[in-house]
Amino acid sequence: MKPSIPKGTRDFSSTEVARRNYIFNTIKHAFELFGFQPIETPSFENSETLMGKYGEEGDRLIFKILNSGDYLKKVDDALLSEKNSTKVTSKISEKALRYDLTVPFARYVVQHQNEITFPFKRYQIQPVWRADRPQKGRFREFFQCDADVVGSNSLWQEVEFVQLYDTVFSKLGLQGTTIKINNRKILSGIAEVIGAKDKLIDFTVALDKLDKIGKEGVVKEMLEKGISETAIEKVDPLFNFTGSNIDKLNALADMLVSSEEGMKGVEELRFVVDSVAELGLTSASLELDVTLARGLNYYTGAIYEVAAPKGVKMGSIGGGGRYDDLTGIFGLKDVSGVGISFGLDRIYLVMEELNLFEAVELPKPKVLFLNFDESENIHKVKAIVALRNAGVKSELYPDTAQSNNQQKKQWKYVDKRAIEYVVSGMENGQFIIKNMQSGEQQSVSINELIDFVS
Structure with missing residues (x-):
C-alpha cells in the first residue's frame, strides 16, 4: 500500500518548520511584549464542552472521538435501526478534538478561577482540528495563536488588540494588511430596526458571506431563512457601505437611532476607531466593515478579521472579538472576555507568496568537524x-571517509548546508580550521578554537 496522510493534513520539511518557528517566535515575542502569559489545554475535550458553542455549522465540523472498547455496546437495536447519526454519536463518542482555543480557554478559566489573578491575559499556541473541506489556506489540522483578556470590560483592550496585530505584522514584514472591525451590538441593532430581531443569527451568518457569495447570494440565503423582503430592503444600504470609518459610524448612528443596543455598539466602535487613529499604526490599516459577523454565536461586542495585503488571494489571516458571556456557559457569570487569533498557516502562505522568508535560516552547526581519520575523533568530540559548553553549535560528520569520493561527499555536505567553519583534521595536537567565507585557515588549540569561531 502506498503511504499517505489524511486529507487536510500536511508533513513539514525542515525548511518549513524553521519558517513556521520564525512566525511562532515573532508572535510569541509580541504576546509577551504586551504582557500575556502562556497556557496549554488538552488536544481533546469532553464533547459537552465543545458542542453547541459554535452554532449549527461549527458543530458539524467538530471531529468526534469514538469511545474505547466496544463502543456500540451501549446502543440498542431500536436506536441503530433509526439510522440517526446525531443520536448514535452521543452514545458512542464522549470526547472530541478541540475546534478552537477559545472555548477550551473559557473552560480553563472557570475550572481554575480560584488560581487566576484577574484581569487574566493569556496566550496559547496549539493545534486545532476541523472537519472542513480542504482548500488553499484551509486545513483540517492547523495551529491557532490566540491572545485573550478576561475580567476586564475596558475598551482599551480592543484598542490594544489592534496594536498587537499591527506589531506582529510589522515584525513579519507584512505591509498593507487590513484589520476589519465591527460590533455585534450594531448587527443586533440593525436586525432590530429592520424587524428581524428573532432572526439575528440567520441574518448575521448570511451577511458575513457577502464577500464570498455577493449580494444576490446573501439576499437568497436571507429569504430562505425566513427574513422578509421588506427587512432586506431596509438593510440594502449595507451592501454598498462606503466612506471613511467616521462617515460609516455617522451613517450607522442615523440608521440605529431607535435602537439602544445598536447605538451602544456605535459608541464602542467610535472609541476604538478614534483611539487607534490618535495612536497610529505602522503597517496595517483599520477599516469598519459593517457586514463582518464571523458567524460564531458567542461574540457580544467588537468583532475583528484581518485581510491579507491586496493582491494576495487568501481568506482572513486573523480574527476574534469580545465574548462577554462565554464563561457563563460553564457557570461563571459576569466575566467579560475579548481575544484575537492569528492564522499561522495562512500567514505562512501569504509570506511565501510575497517572498518574505529570505532571512529565515535552517538550524545548522556553526562548526563542522570532518571525519577523515577515525583516530582523531575522540579529540574532536572533546573539542x-x-x-557546545561555550554556546557554539557544533557537530562531527558521523561516517569516516574511506576514500577520496567519501571525502568529497563531506565537503559537498559542508557546501549544501552552508557551514561557516570547518575543522578538516589535526596536526601536532592542534585543529586545522577554515573560515569557509573568507578562506582563512589556521592551526589552533581547543581554547584558541573557541576564540576563532566566536
Missing part, C-alpha cells in the same frame, strides 16, 4: 563538547 565539540567545549564548543
Whole structure:
C-alpha cells in the first residue's frame, strides 16, 4: 500500500518548520511584549464542552472521538435501526478534538478561577482540528495563536488588540494588511430596526458571506431563512457601505437611532476607531466593515478579521472579538472576555507568496568537524563538547571517509548546508580550521578554537 496522510493534513520539511518557528517566535515575542502569559489545554475535550458553542455549522465540523472498547455496546437495536447519526454519536463518542482555543480557554478559566489573578491575559499556541473541506489556506489540522483578556470590560483592550496585530505584522514584514472591525451590538441593532430581531443569527451568518457569495447570494440565503423582503430592503444600504470609518459610524448612528443596543455598539466602535487613529499604526490599516459577523454565536461586542495585503488571494489571516458571556456557559457569570487569533498557516502562505522568508535560516552547526581519520575523533568530540559548553553549535560528520569520493561527499555536505567553519583534521595536537567565507585557515588549540569561531 502506498503511504499517505489524511486529507487536510500536511508533513513539514525542515525548511518549513524553521519558517513556521520564525512566525511562532515573532508572535510569541509580541504576546509577551504586551504582557500575556502562556497556557496549554488538552488536544481533546469532553464533547459537552465543545458542542453547541459554535452554532449549527461549527458543530458539524467538530471531529468526534469514538469511545474505547466496544463502543456500540451501549446502543440498542431500536436506536441503530433509526439510522440517526446525531443520536448514535452521543452514545458512542464522549470526547472530541478541540475546534478552537477559545472555548477550551473559557473552560480553563472557570475550572481554575480560584488560581487566576484577574484581569487574566493569556496566550496559547496549539493545534486545532476541523472537519472542513480542504482548500488553499484551509486545513483540517492547523495551529491557532490566540491572545485573550478576561475580567476586564475596558475598551482599551480592543484598542490594544489592534496594536498587537499591527506589531506582529510589522515584525513579519507584512505591509498593507487590513484589520476589519465591527460590533455585534450594531448587527443586533440593525436586525432590530429592520424587524428581524428573532432572526439575528440567520441574518448575521448570511451577511458575513457577502464577500464570498455577493449580494444576490446573501439576499437568497436571507429569504430562505425566513427574513422578509421588506427587512432586506431596509438593510440594502449595507451592501454598498462606503466612506471613511467616521462617515460609516455617522451613517450607522442615523440608521440605529431607535435602537439602544445598536447605538451602544456605535459608541464602542467610535472609541476604538478614534483611539487607534490618535495612536497610529505602522503597517496595517483599520477599516469598519459593517457586514463582518464571523458567524460564531458567542461574540457580544467588537468583532475583528484581518485581510491579507491586496493582491494576495487568501481568506482572513486573523480574527476574534469580545465574548462577554462565554464563561457563563460553564457557570461563571459576569466575566467579560475579548481575544484575537492569528492564522499561522495562512500567514505562512501569504509570506511565501510575497517572498518574505529570505532571512529565515535552517538550524545548522556553526562548526563542522570532518571525519577523515577515525583516530582523531575522540579529540574532536572533546573539542565539540567545549564548543557546545561555550554556546557554539557544533557537530562531527558521523561516517569516516574511506576514500577520496567519501571525502568529497563531506565537503559537498559542508557546501549544501552552508557551514561557516570547518575543522578538516589535526596536526601536532592542534585543529586545522577554515573560515569557509573568507578562506582563512589556521592551526589552533581547543581554547584558541573557541576564540576563532566566536
